Amino acid sequence: MSEALNRDYQICEEIGRGRFGTVFRCFSRSTGGSFAVKSIVKSLVSGDSLEAQCLLTEPKILHLLSPCPHIIQLHDLYEDETHLHMVIDLCSKQDLHDLIITNGVLSENEARVVLTQLMKAIAHCHAYGVIHRDIKPDNILFDEGNAIKVADFGSSEVVMEGEMVSGVVGTPYYVAPEVLLGRDYGEKVDVWSAGVVLYIMLAGFPPFYGETAAEIFEAVLRGNLRFSARVFQSASTSVKDLFTEDAL
Numbered sequence: 001m002s003e004a005l006n007r008d009y010q011i012c013e014e015i016g017r018g019r020f021g022t023v024f025r026c027f028s029r030s031t032g033g034s035f036a037v038k039s040i041v042k043s044l045v046s047g048d049s050l051e052a053q054c055l056l057t058e059p060k061i062l063h064l065l066s067p068c069p070h071i072i073q074l075h076d077l078y079e080d081e082t083h084l085h086m087v088i089d090l091c092s093k094q095d096l097h098d099l100i101i102t103n104g105v106l107s108e109n110e111a112r113v114v115l116t117q118l119m120k121a122i123a124h125c126h127a128y129g130v131i132h133r134d135i136k137p138d139n140i141l142f143d144e145g146n147a148i149k150v151a152d153f154g155s156s157e158v159v160m161e162g163e164m165v166s167g168v169v170g171t172p173y174y175v176a177p178e179v180l181l182g183r184d185y186g187e188k189v190d191v192w193s194a195g196v197v198l199y200i201m202l203a204g205f206p207p208f209y210g211e212t213a214a215e216i217f218e219a220v221l222r223g224n225l226r227f228s229a230r231v232f233q234s235a236s237t238s239v240k241d242l243f244t245e246d247a248l
C-alpha cells in the first residue's frame, strides 16, 4: 500500500474484487468518514491496451465531474510503483444487477425512484460533456441511504457541445443501435441504455435478447419491443409510453 494512502486512510477489510484489483473499506484518519478504496494492480493492465486507457480515463472523468448525489465521487487518488488507489464513495456490495437477481423485479414505484436518480446522474454527466457509454445495472451501486451512485466511467468520453463520437463501446444488451451501425453518435446513447435498464428492472430480462453477442446486436437493430402480458399487464400506460416513440 502506498505510504501516502496509509498516512491519510486506515485500510480495513476487503469488500470486493474486479479483474484488475481489489476494493477495500477504509476510513479517513482526519475526518473518520468511511470510504471505499479501489486498488488497481498496474502490472495486470498491459501498456497501451484498451484496458489501460480505461484505467486512466476513470479518475480523469471523475475528477472533471463536480459532485452529484447520484454519481460515485472520487475523493483522493494515489499512485505508487505497483498500484493506482482511488478513494471513492462507499456503497453497498450489491449493485442493481445483484439486487434484481436476489430479490426479483422491482415494482413500478421502485423502478421510478431508480430511473429518476439515474436520469439526474446522466443529465449531470451530459452537462459536463461526459458520455458514460456503459450504463447498465452492474454499474449502478447503492449508498447506505439506498440512493443510487453511477459508477465505472472507464468507457466514457468527453465531448464539446453537440460533438459526436465513434467506436463500438458498451455492453451488448444496453448498446444503442447507432453505435452498432458504426455511425457517429452523441450523448443520447446513455438515454437508450437507461431505457433498457428500466425494462430490465420491470421485466427481469432484457428487451433485446440473443444467445450470442451477434444475435443480441441483431435484436437491438430490429428494435422490436415486446410487452408480454405476463410481465406488463399491471404496468401503467405512462411507463409503456416511455419505451415507445409514439410518446415523443
Ligand SMILES: Nc1ncnc2c1ncn2[C@@H]1O[C@H](COP(=O)(O)OP(=O)(O)OP(=O)(O)O)[C@@H](O)[C@H]1O
Residues within 6 Å of the ligand: 015, 016, 017, 018, 019, 020, 021, 022, 023, 036, 038, 072, 088, 089, 090, 091, 092, 093, 094, 141, 152
Ligand atoms: N464504491 C464501492 N463501494 C462498495 N463496494 C464496491 C465499490 N466499488 C466496487 N465495489 C465492490 O467491489 C467489486 C469489484 O469492483 P471493481 O469495480 O473493481 O470491479 P467490477 O467493475 O465489479 O469488475 P471488473 O472490473 O472485473 O469488470 C464489486 O463487484 C463490488 O462488489
